Amino acid sequence: DAGITQSPRYKITETGRQVTLMCHQTWSHSYMFWYRQDLGHGLRLIYYSAAADITDKGEVPDGYVVSRSKTENFPLTLESATRSQTSVYFCASSVRGVPGELFFGEGSRLTVL
């Protein structure tokens, strides 16, 4: 089915381990985004990408790395996970970075022990 898919949906890891969350979209949208959702904070932008090989920091980028070698994929890597990175992570995409709808995936719930 067309859309935006995230994997894994649930992940438990330990402090200091590397974790990669995957995001794949089938619409060929130019823009892709990573948000984290935490109680009391709403959704906060981690990184975004305007196109393949173009990425930029959002509000809370520290501790995260992104890449975008292909338009349809936008993985998020936690190089050395910390407990404060326990959160629900959402990937989103939009057509061209003009005012309009962001389409969100169903989220990846990450727990760092």
Next chain:
Amino acid sequence: QQQVKQSPQSLIVQKGGISIINCAYENTAFDYFPWYQQFPGKGPALLIAIRPDVSEKKEGRFTISFNKSAKQFSLHIMDSQPGDSATYFCAASKPNSGYALNFGKGTSLLVTP
């Protein structure tokens, strides 16, 4: 710092009543103001949106009221139904950063039968 302030944090409304959620912003560069609805275990989905050249937009039971001079906007849900029980996020975006959304902290709405 939170660029969009949202209130109340939670709201309980009886079926058939009016639900009102308020948001305020400071950055006058914002030029797109959407509301997103999120059900448990799902990603946020666009509900309704407005541009600042319009003071009100209505779609079915959902209305956005926008006050540019006060830098405030609100969501009204008329004839609220139990199926409207969800978390609602206001957001704002601007031309740079690809119209990435700056979200409020969210309002948890419960509509009682």
